[in-house]
Amino acid sequence: MTGLKALTSRGRSFLASGFAALLCAFFLGEHDLLRVAVLIAALPLLAAMVVARTRYRLSCARRLDPARVEAGSDSTVTLRLENVTRLPTGLLLIEDTLQYALGTRPRFVLDRVEAKGVREIDYKVRSDLRGRFTIGPLAIRITDPFGLVELARTFTVTDSLVVTPQVIPLPPVRLSGEWTGGGDSRTRSVAAAGDDDVAPREYRQGDDLRRVHWRSTARYGELMVRREEQQWQSRGALLLDTRRPAHRGDGPRSSFEVAVSAAASIGVHLAHEGLGLRLVTDQGPQHLTDKGVSWSLLDTLAVVRQSQSRSLEQGVAALRQGGGDGLIVAVLGAIDPEEAQALARLRHGHMTGVAVMLDVASWEQSRASDERFEQAQAVLTGTGWRVLRLPAGTSLAAVWPDAAYKRSAA
Numbered sequence: 001m002t003g004l005k006a007l008t009s010r011g012r013s014f015l016a017s018g019f020a021a022l023l024c025a026f027f028l029g030e031h032d033l034l035r036v037a038v039l040i041a042a043l044p045l046l047a048a049m050v051v052a053r054t055r056y057r058l059s060c061a062r063r064l065d066p067a068r069v070e071a072g073s074d075s076t077v078t079l080r081l082e083n084v085t086r087l088p089t090g091l092l093l094i095e096d097t098l099q100y101a102l103g104t105r106p107r108f109v110l111d112r113v114e115a116k117g118v119r120e121i122d123y124k125v126r127s128d129l130r131g132r133f134t135i136g137p138l139a140i141r142i143t144d145p146f147g148l149v150e151l152a153r154t155f156t157v158t159d160s161l162v163v164t165p166q167v168i169p170l171p172p173v174r175l176s177g178e179w180t181g182g183g184d185s186r187t188r189s190v191a192a193a194g195d196d197d198v199a200p201r202e203y204r205q206g207d208d209l210r211r212v213h214w215r216s217t218a219r220y221g222e223l224m225v226r227r228e229e230q231q232w233q234s235r236g237a238l239l240l241d242t243r244r245p246a247h248r249g250d251g252p253r254s255s256f257e258v259a260v261s262a263a264a265s266i267g268v269h270l271a272h273e274g275l276g277l278r279l280v281t282d283q284g285p286q287h288l289t290d291k292g293v294s295w296s297l298l299d300t301l302a303v304v305r306q307s308q309s310r311s312l313e314q315g316v317a318a319l320r321q322g323g324g325d326g327l328i329v330a331v332l333g334a335i336d337p338e339e340a341q342a343l344a345r346l347r348h349g350h351m352t353g354v355a356v357m358l359d360v361a362s363w364e365q366s367r368a369s370d371e372r373f374e375q376a377q378a379v380l381t382g383t384g385w386r387v388l389r390l391p392a393g394t395s396l397a398a399v400w401p402d403a404a405y406k407r408s409a410a
Helices: 009-028 031-055 184-191 214-220 228-232 255-272 293-302 313-322 337-344 360-364 371-382 396-404
Strands: 058-065 068-070 074-083 091-098 107-110 118-126 131-143 150-154 159-164 200-202 224-226 235-240 276-281 284-286 327-332 352-358 386-390
Touching: 009 031, 031 150, 058 131, 058 159, 068 293, 074 091, 074 131, 091 118, 107 118, 159 293, 214 224, 235 255, 235 313, 255 276, 255 293, 255 327, 255 352, 255 396, 276 293, 276 313, 284 313, 313 337, 337 352, 337 371, 352 371, 352 396, 371 386, 386 396
Parallel strands: 068 159, 235 276, 235 327, 327 352, 352 386
Antiparallel strands: 058 074, 074 118, 091 107, 091 131, 131 150, 131 159, 200 224, 276 284
């Protein structure tokens, strides 16, 4: 019955014509007309049986390459359809489901898939917005070669595309000299302990070549590095201000999206420098998995949203409770002098504090910065923080070298 319901207008016309010819053949006694009537009536019925059977003998798989892309970059989606029956399919109308941010739904037409045949279809998706987007399910409409029957099938399999913030390559800036447990002084202290105190291990991709222990390398015939230096890995914290009242503008060019991109760029840059990083927002600490700081950070920032908080209090408390950070980088929206003072108190001893302050007034086409911005900047610089001013339309890479310098308050 399902196949009969799937008859197209042409199929119903054939079936009605066949029954009409059949009645005429009986009344007129025309045997040739009877044969024609049976043929016309049987054709849509046979088509319905074949298409109904074929519908559930198709398998589908989807592959994303890559499954994680930067905002504004393309990802290729490959659909693999396989006919697992010994009968060829008819015409296939294929439509994949996409979320609005990825573009219009792709539609394809396949003439047929032979018995045990495989077809692959590629199309590209792109989003200028961050996020985790679902692709699928795939819908297929199957028709017979004569267009008499049309049946639909929807597969349940879906896949996720992660669109990460834009990562801006940053120039190298020396910050490690003041990180807790890091810097050249720590390396020298380990080396000075003597070769007898070194417990080497085999070289792994990403290890600093300066840690190679040549005596052990010669002994074992493969690169070996000093194990002790692992314990002196530097630690740092990245604070991202996600408060809605602290940002201006909408869409990909808003100050909030610029802040997220800045946090991603700084986090990836520091992770590549070997920094053990943790992420904190005004909502508190954010969990990063062990699959790699860079990927985990980007996955987290891909889905971060603006909060309704009006204060940085929870973020500052999370930084204070975490402790052990030799470096704190704060990516800030609009803050007042009191919030700047709370941040300033986090810096102590040889800890390095870097504040990327977005000049949110420039997102409102204002020529002058907010007076509170100037006051907050003065508070931070007065306590030894390195402040980077980031107006609208300015690349983070252009101001990042300022992180190497301390400035005194004006």
